[in-house]
Amino acid sequence: MTDMLAIQDEIVAEFSSFDNWADRYEYMIELGKSLPLIDPKYKVDNNLIKGCQSNVWLHSETNDGKLIFTADSDAILTKGIIAILIRVFSNQDPDSIMEAKTDFIDKIGLKNHLSPIRANGLLSMIKELKMYAVKSKTRSN
């Protein structure tokens, strides 16, 4: 497990190397293609995140006290966003996930390119990731 803040710094550094939007978007598309895909059997309505303009499915499993996230979306840019989030949130313990700060999102300039509706979708994703951590903790107690 790498420290969540270290991963966030890494992402911020990657994004700051682009000086135009097209490169930044192309990188997001690349990240979208590398998203750890959800098992088709979990790609069900129950795992859909509400508040996104495209469909986003999210699933989590626990491995050795850590949460492993997988996801999918029908839009590639959305897959890119969720891939960034999963890189930060996956393979962490529930406490770290629950307490995680997410100001790195502002730092990578992503929000400037999201309309309020899309930004809401991003917040819904973060909320959902944290909810999985809460649920996992409640179960283990």
Next chain:
Amino acid sequence: MLDINTIRKDFPILDQKVNGQKLIYFDNAATSQTPNQVVDSIVDYYKRTNSNIHRGNHKLSIQATTAYEDVRKKLHKYFNSRLPQEIIFTSGTTQSINIITLGYTDLLTSKDEVIVSEMEHHSNIVPVQMLCERTGAKLNVIPMDNQGNLILKEFDKFISEKTKLVFVSHVSNALGTVNPISYIINKSHEVGAKVLIDGAQGASHFEIDFQKLDIDYYTVSAHKMCGPTGTGILYGKEELLNKLSPWHGGGEMIDEVSFEKTTYGELPHKFEPGTPNIAGVIAFGAAIEYMDNIGLDNIQAHEDELLKYCTQELKEIEGLKIYGEAKNKIAVISFNVEGIHHYDLGSLLDQFGVAVRIGHHCAQPVMNYFKIPGTVRISFSFYNTKEEIDLMIKALKRAITMLQ
């Protein structure tokens, strides 16, 4: 021929950069832009005339009332209604439709039937469904074919003595189809049914003569025709509107008020409770004047040219599919590119400065028909140009390459 360069000077909003790129505004079916003349009329009103209308007895109030009522007269002439009071000011098409559906609550029973079409905007579906739920009336839906035309044979089958109301859009917002409203009106009138034409997408493109078309109800949103948001009209024949109950109570709409019995005012006041959007109505008047000066014939000819040119250019793109190819359509093009989500295309076009609409366009039944979650929708207005289309096509091709 329109002098587009001169016209565009009236729209400073078009002359700006977004996301560092020259703005190309192709979302006119959602809202059209507002020329200086219309913006100035709002500013002038608040600077010189602002006052409450109808009840005041002082100079400013009389001026405001006259300006407000002059717009009613202007719209009465523009749309050729029989009487000025048949023009009711509302907040827009959605409210106009709801005034009718609420007004019919006491007039329908479970023995009656209502017709809508499959290609309606949600605002011409949901209020009708609610009316049917309140009254028990049966709802029949006119289906469409894969080109985006209503199947009139099916409409003919639904029409009977039981039919009381028909709700159809003049133009489909998602597909651009111009519906055969004369046929639908005549056929409905044969059995005594009344027809509401949702004109949200119609009034900005065609000259409409309410009397000549024998229209019962017609709805308009000012912001789709160079006017401000939050303003529109409901047109209804006097004898029909007189039969409907008022939808909201309040000041301005009464004849006399006492705790024993309140009586309602005459048209149009019966349907205009409270202080209306006075500045909006006055600006709507300025917008009608502006469009009238350019001429709807000129507007239509220019928009048709843009539609043809853009359709041709889009069809050159591999894997691009256009939804809605009715022979009679306005300058709206809905499309998708194989293997790419409309959200991704819309996001990248936005980065290229191109404003389009993505999603289901408040017409989910249309999307269900084509079994798609949504489309990218381009819609033109008279101030758009072929050069903008060229830039958009270039941006679109680049976006497709990035996403594939």
